[in-house]
Amino acid sequence: QPILTYTQVEDQFGIKISGFGRGINPTPTTVVLISSMAKSKDKFVYHDKWTADGDYIYSGEGKTGDQTLTKGNAAIVNADRDGKKIHLFVKLSPQEYYYQGVFELVNYTHEDEEDEAGNLRKEYKFRLRKVQ
Numbered sequence: 001q002p003i004l005t006y007t008q009v010e011d012q013f014g015i016k017i018s019g020f021g022r023g024i025n026p027t028p029t030t031v032v033l034i035s036s037m038a039k040s041k042d043k044f045v046y047h048d049k050w051t052a053d054g055d056y057i058y059s060g061e062g063k064t065g066d067q068t069l070t071k072g073n074a075a076i077v078n079a080d081r082d083g084k085k086i087h088l089f090v091k092l093s094p095q096e097y098y099y100q101g102v103f104e105l106v107n108y109t110h111e112d113e114e115d116e117a118g119n120l121r122k123e124y125k126f127r128l129r130k131v132q
Contacts, residue, residue, distance in 0.1 A: 004097045009034075009089060018121050025070025026130045031072075033058055033103075033128075036091045047113055047123070055106060056088060060124030063116040067124050076105055076126050088128065101127040 006017050013032045015025040025032040025067040035048045037057060060073040067073060075131040079086050106127040113123035 001045045002099050003092070004089075005095045006097060009097050013087070015102060019088075022092040024075060024084065025077035026084070029084060031084050032076050033076075033086060034091055034097065035087045035088065045127070054130070056099065056100070056128045056130075057112075058088070058126045058128055060126065061129070062123075064121070065115060068112075069124070073124050077108065079105060085131075086128065100130070102131045104131050 009032070011016055013025070013030060014027055015032055017023070017025070019033060023034050025034065030083070033096070034044065035056075047057070048059055049057050051057060060067045060076075060078070061071065062068065062073075069077060075082075075084075076086065078084075086103045086105065088103050089097040090100060091097055106129050108124055108126045110122045111125055112120055115121045115123075
């Protein structure tokens, strides 16, 4: 799969990636997910990861407090109903976005996890599976 710069991702999907290059970016036809996997667990609020069976666990949006099923989180849940494809990129560096392909939502949970301040909160975890 190709590795793109953030400007190539923005141009291809018509989105603006926030300064830190991670997020849920709904468009009229797609939901573009930018994921950064934790390098240092104690300084990273999101808990994205690959599972042993090849699915991807994507953390919902919201850095502090309980996450809600609104905005980007709702866009992931409603993507299939709304006829939107979910595209996943894993950010390797500020200029390297590794395209993973089109994914579908398998299920989601609302789990205990630490927020940006280290406080326990409820975080959405979306289980995504690559569309073959």
